[in-house]
Amino acid sequence: MLKRRGFWGLILGLLVGLLFCVVGQSVQANADYTISPYRVNVQVLKNGDANVTQTMTYQFDDDYHGVFDVQDMRGIQGGQLTDVQYQVNNGGTVSGVSATDGQNGSYELTQNKHRMKVKLYQTVSDGDQMTVTYRFHLRGIIKNYRDTAELNWKVIGTGWDVQLNHVKVTIQLPQTKISKLQAWTHGPLSGHTQVDRQQGRVVMTVAQNPAESFVESHLLFPTTVTATNTNKVAKDRLVAAQQQEAKLARQANQKRQQSLWLRRGVFLALVILLIGFGARSWRWYHRHPANKYTHPTPINHSFEVPGVTPALARSLADGMSPNTDALAGEILAAAARKEITLEPVKNGRKDTVKLIKNGEQTNSFLDKCFAKIGSDDSFTLQELKKFGKHDKTDELNKWFSEWQESVDNVADAYYDENNLNLRERLIGTRLGLSALIILTAAASWLLGATAGKIGIVSGLVVLIAFWVLVGRFYRHIDRNNAKGLVQVNELTGFRRMLKDIGHFNTAEIGDLILWEQILPYAAAFGLAQKVADKLAVDFGSAALDTDLVVFYPLFYGGLGLPLGDALSDSLSTALQSADTSTDSSISGGSGGFSGGSSGGFGGGSGGGAF
CATH class of the missing domain: 2.60.40 (Immunoglobulin-like)
Known part of the structure; x- marks a missing residue:
């Protein structure tokens, strides 16, 4: 398969190069003026x-x-x-x-x-x-x-x-x-x-x-x-001049004819390549259909705590690797498991949060941060940002990538590998055929202005129709397997519930122990502060102070930090700072x-x- 792709790539490259040779102008030194x-x-x-x-x-x-x-x-x-x-x-x-x-x-x-x-x-x-x-x-x-x-x-x-x-x-x-x-x-x-x-x-x-x-x-x-x-x-002088010009005109007409046939050849080759590539692609997808699954009934709002970790929940819901919001959710989950303690630190305009290690860490990113950042098995978000700013060896991004990979490995069980490969191949096919359609439409100008205008309009119509067709096909290729479809359906309903939290009375849905379990997931979805604010309205500050033991000092302790946002923003800032990665007349007439x-x-x- 790789050899065939290489062959078609070589052919396309040669045709593109030939097209530029036909239509290109010699490169001249640029002047800062034009004459027209x-x-x-x-x-x-x-x-x-x-x-x-x-x-x-x-x-x-x-x-x-x-x-x-x-x-x-x-x-x-x-x-x-x-x-x-x-x-x-x-x-x-x-x-x-x-x-x-x-x-x-x-x-x-x-x-x-x-x-x-x-x-x-x-x-x-x-x-x-x-x-x-x-x-x-x-x-x-x-x-x-x-x-x-x-x-x-x-x-x-x-x-x-x-x-x-x-x-x-x-x-x-x-x-x-x-x-x-x-x-x-x-x-x-x-x-x-x-x-x-x-x-x-x-x-x-x-x-x-x-x-x-x-x-x-x-x-x-x-x-x-x-x-x-x-x-x-x-x-x-007359006869000699006429004979001279007749010879030059024949030579010019011959060159012009050769150029015309070359332009026609390039255009025809592109049309053949486009049709051939399109037919070959259709035949391949027809012979390699996507795996089909029965989709579960969509859940509008789910109040059940997901059966997967916050990072995995965000990863599966988005269909991509977890981001810094997901890591923030994992940090809150670690605090809920008592692996770490999150302690507000008031420091004037630089109020921050300290993360204190309590024991063995299940989160690889946190484990490396405790080992390299801060002191006495603790570090603050301020120290995390400072470390990222001076991280010349890009360690922080490496730790984050390793943690993402660990979540991705777990997420693989919820995906259909065959369908994912099919989706990836379809993206490549769409780009390749789109380039060929655009190139063929542009090459129609080699045949003249009228043909060029027709080619551009036709190419645009074909391109739009092609993208609509591919888009519909792409959407019908499930990236998740049966297990994944069920889980993603539940997570979609769960995230929709968090987004619509203002429409519910959280105190009637469950006690604060339930919402303490939900808050890490809300952070993973970038909605922690929204949920926390709603809890304050529905439960009251006294109940929150008594029953929301782990998170009350952080969300309601007067620090002025929306914790989920603070964690995610600090992680994003630190990681970005650490990123070290542009025809002639023979007769003499017109x-x-x-x-x-x-x-x-x-x-x-x-x-x-x-």
């Missing part, structure tokens, strides 16, 4: 020059002095910066002023034949938003060959240190109705190129362009569009981006914040 949206508008002129407007919006997660932008000019005939504008948050648009003093609103331009770098000084803080617009005039971006005009340009270069989001690049030619306009874009394969020949416009969009990645635009159109262009080359590069000019442009 990013817009570039290129207005091509008749002479082959272009007016470029570059607009980006920064979202800052830290304080910065300003931002900068680099415009690569390699491969063209030069250019100049014509304007810088910015807007901080909801303020008005401000025009930058050329200066070298670094004051807010100033910009500094450094330029050579390879690039222009613009530094805009404007102090921003964490949470600020700033939109910056740069305008450039670039000369000679178009080449007129004998048979075609060409624009081949990395509009977005590799100099960006952060991902650009919601990217849109618009190139408007100086003429409309260009029937022979062709365009290709190289960059992320998720991008799209829209060629509008009627308007003489090309629009490129991509949701995210990763850091240090480029978007390259390659346009071919008749030379008459840029008729006055002096940047001419006396050779033919379509997806291509990979590779057509060798366009530029490529070093970029920017960021400083």
